[in-house]
Amino acid sequence: MNVLVVNAGSSSLKYQLFDTSTNTVKAKGICERIGIDGGKITHRKGEDGEKHVEEIQMANHAEATKVVIRYLTDPELGVISDMSEIEAVGHRVVHGGPYFFESCLVTDDVIEKLRLCYPFAPLHTPAHLMGLEGCMAIMPNTPQVLVFDTAFHQTMPEKAYTYPISADIAEKYSIRRYGAHGTSHRYVSEEMIKLLGKPAEDTKIVTCHIGNGASISAVKGGKCIDTSMGFTPLDGIEMGTRCGSIDPAIVTFIMKNEGFTPDEMDNYMNKKCGFLGVTHGYSSDSRDLEKSIRENDEHRADAVKATSVMAYQIQKFIGSYTAAMNGLDAVVFTAGMGENNPELRERVCTNMEFFGIKIDSEKNAKAHHQSDVVELSAPDSRVKVFLIPTNEELMIARDTENIVKAL
Structure with missing residues (x-):
């Protein structure tokens, strides 16, 4: 078709x-x-x-x-x-x-x-x-x-999507965790299940969609049971210009002290934070930050801080999702940074031996700007680590075909 x-x-x-x-x-x-x-x-x-x-x-x-x-x-x-x-x-x-x-x-x-x-x-x-x-x-x-993009995350259990705010407000405005990048998480998790070679219902996978916008998902038995983005795509880990999860009191504190309106605060958190904010406005692009780290220029300290924050947060999500799934078979990296930033993947997979994660540094360093699926895990790693290029458009085409053929 x-x-x-x-x-x-x-x-x-x-x-x-x-x-x-x-x-x-x-x-x-x-x-x-x-x-x-x-x-x-x-x-x-x-x-x-x-x-x-x-x-x-x-x-x-x-x-x-x-x-x-x-x-x-x-x-x-x-x-x-x-x-x-x-x-x-x-x-x-x-x-x-x-x-x-x-x-x-x-x-x-x-x-x-x-x-x-x-x-x-x-x-x-x-x-x-x-x-x-x-x-x-x-x-x-x-x-x-x-x-x-939110559909894949609709299988989350109530305990995962519920925010502990008053029920009347939550119900009035349909406030809950919705997630994002679902089409990408669905594609790479399905591909990872094939690579694991066992029944989908027996698999436990963490998928890391890391681009300028980034989200992590826990996929157990082929279904999403939790994800890092929430009511909006502002939630979760540090991103290019988005702050990700922060203490909610910071929001009202900044609004009061800076005189921000709600819209101005929303714009600040979405467009002036993340890599851009942590580096004093230097750059929201990880390529610039990695270049500063390699070349030891005047932005190096800020670049190290910004990239370390992201890697640390991803590690914490992998750990918490391993607990939520009571195990872990594989970690998948995808999207712009996930596919093309070996330094980020190295940081995330370092000191993760407790979880059975061990990366092949030489293979990882060579894996970027290519369209192939690459296994990044070392031979003695209990958990598989893969780079799987996402293909959201193919998933959209497949869904469209299936729906139209059923008419």
């Missing part, structure tokens, strides 16, 4: 056209600066084909979708002859709130419920709706499917 996978931002539209019969990408690209000056599309034929860039104004996501279709059906740059060859469209959605527990076919009722998710992801939900409505306007007869 030809499935178009769409990931819409407020002014962007990423796309990949999958052939699900072979799990291959036929074409991919991104429309940028939608609705603002300087719009452009970057298109590739195949996974790693030659890059074609065109500057083109796109007033909205519907116009961007038209541009995408034009490229996909182009005699030279395209991979299909007609739009009708796209059999379904799968949309990535960051937050399903309390309304969505699994991927679903788009209906009028689903769209209305998606609008209700706005308070849970105010930056993302409007963009998802624009992308969805843009595709529906251009492809009104093509089935559309929503795949939620």
Whole structure:
């Protein structure tokens, strides 16, 4: 089945056209600066084909979708002859709130419920709706499917997703742990289960999705039983610009002393903390921090502190999740830093022998910027450690195919 996978931002539209019969990408690209000056599309034929860039104004996501279709059906740059060859469209959605527990076919009722998710992801939900409505306007007869980042975490037990605040407030505003990056955690945990070679129900895995946004999940028996991100993607470990979990009293203390409004405090915690904040505004990018550490420049002390905080927090999550699952078979690293930052993985896996984790430092140092699955654990490590490149788009394509085939 030809499935178009769409990931819409407020002014962007990423796309990949999958052939699900072979799990291959036929074409991919991104429309940028939608609705603002300087719009452009970057298109590739195949996974790693030659890059074609065109500057083109796109007033909205519907116009961007038209541009995408034009490229996909182009005699030279395209991979299909007609739009009708796209059999379904799968949309990535960051937050399903309390309304969505699994991927679903788009209906009028689903769209209305998606609008209700706005308070849970105010930056993302409007963009998802624009992308969805843009595709529906251009492809009104093509089935559309929503795949939620929060869905994989819906198997968490009550004791894991409940915050110990008053029940009336929690129920009134649907406040609970929802998690994020679920599509990625699902993909890499399923791949890890295959590598372990035993029944899924007997597996205990910690998956570490470490990018500029980062989350850790405990996956027992193939199901998520806990995850580090919470009510919002601000919770959990230190990130590029996000503070992660902090003493709640710090929030009110800073607001009172700095005179911040709630929105200003929210912006501060989301955009001015993490790596960026700990390094006195130097950088939110781990590549810059690792470079400062290697070159011993003026930012080295801050860089060491910021990267050490993240590694230490990941270690604590691995330890606590090992306790929650009463055991551990494997640790998986994925996403930008997880896949391409050997120094981070080395820090996380050092002094973890008590948990049976021992890394092959030489193999780990060589594992970056490649698309292969790599075992990083030493031969005498009781727990397997793997680098598994994530493929959220493939999971979206598979879910979309399964739902549409069942119609």
